Amino acid sequence: MLTPAQRFRSENAPPSPDEPAARASRHTAALRGAPMHRVRDPIHGFIDLTPVEAALVETRPVQRLRRVKQLGLTHLVYPGAEHSRFVHSLGACHVAGLLASALVRAGWTGDPRLARVGALLHDLGHPPFSHAGERGVPHEDMTLALVRGGEIADVLRAHDLDPDAVAATVAGTGDPVACALVSGQLDADRMDYLLRDARMCGVRYGEYDLPRLVESVVPAPDGGLAVRGAGLHAAEGLLLARYSMFQQVYFHRTRRVLDLLLEEVLPDWPSDPEAFLDWDDGRALELLRVDPRPAARAIWERRIPVCVAELEISADPAQRIEADAIAARLGDVLGAAPRVDSSARMVTFRPSGDIPILEADGRTRSVFAASPVLRRMDPHVEVRRIYVDRAHADQARAEVATLRGNAVQLRLFTSR
Secondary structure (H helix, E strand, O other): OOOHHHHHHHHOOOOOOOOHHHHHHHHHHHHHOOOOEEEEEOOOEEEEEOHHHHHHHOOHHHHHHHHOEOOOOHHHOOOOOOOEHHHHHHHHHHHHHHHHHHHHHOOOOOOHHHHHHHHHHOOOOOOOOHHHHOOOOOHHHHHHHHHHOHHHHHHHHHOOOOHHHHHHHHHOOOOHHHHHHHOOOOOHHHHHHHHHHHHHHOOOOOOOOHHHHHHHEEEOOOOOEEEEHHHHHHHHHHHHHHHHHHHHHHOOHHHHHHHHHHHHHOOOOOOOHHHHOOOOHHHHHHHHHHOOOHHHHHHHOOOOOEEEEEEEEOOOHHHHHHHHHHHHHHHHHHOOOOEEEEHHHOOOOOOOOOOEEEOOOOOEEEHHHHOHHHHOOOOOOEEEEEEEOHHHHHHHHHHHHHHHHHOOOOEEEEOO
16 A cells, blocks of 8 residues: 555656657757656646746737637537637647657757747637637737737747747748648647547547657658658548547537527627737627627527538539528528538548658658548538528428428438
8 A cells, every 4th residue: 555655656756768758758858958847738648848838838828828718619519628729739739749759750850849839829819719700810810920029929039939930830931840740731730639629528539549640750752741651540540530520529510500600799809919819718708798689699598590401512513503592492481591501611521731651662642542441531522501590490390301302412401
């Protein structure tokens, strides 16, 4: 039986040197010869921050992210999804460090600090409710403004980092490898948010083999990142996790209509960075609390519109015409246009970029060509949903059932 003191030392001991995450963290620290500030995290265990990263965490722009939920109003559907952009930013910094250390071992000669700091700061410009709250200045532009000026720039300079170099890493115009670690098909952002969002939503769709993927990433022959052939299934797992999270969480029918409601009532956020920093979820929710408009009341009182129809639309123009006609018909019957959402408005499964798979002979090929599973997935199907207020749901469903019998081209489902 351990004494309380022994138990405390056992539970709070640093990770074993044999643990991959610990090895990578210590390797990154050795590169800079800097002591670490340690943070507990439910996804990655311990996250070690260098002095510059710890100083950045204490700034107003980064602390504001504590008050911006990672998934907007998703907690109204998945109650555990209360996590913030702040904790995700810490996780992205950590994963960027793991990847940078692996790349250094694989021969990359770039600066891991830029990748880690870029990942830590990449979400600074997100407005209240994250992506659902996008208004006015794009969040990417606001992020760059916050990095290049004010408190963030002062901290970076005090630690011998050039704010313009960090901004270039975030914007994708700097070192191609460092940029790809912050934003790309194999970026630290995605590798963290899939695991974190899945855990906090209470689902397993976002799980994939992070340690194997980290050890498989190498600099691509033509710049950016690639995955060794032996890591194909880890890369495949990442894309399948993203696809599953898209289907089950990010494009969840109730979660998406909450975004549509927000679009109707949120204001444009200030374009001045200092004024922008005054806005967070709490202040925006106060606007909703006193807003008399139906969309605001629906959010505040959780009287969420109902999805009465879901349509699968291919590239065939005839299907699109039929889908438009169904929405118009419902508008005529109900006396008010229904809300319409489409998967085309979100990031689709198959990215515009690709993950190169580096074979033993030095040639690369697309992950979609290398993976029989991914080859069979059709990226061209659009899912369109039609929503009406709850008071009109039964009437709308009856009309959809009639329309379904007349549909020639579409796969049309009556939603319950």
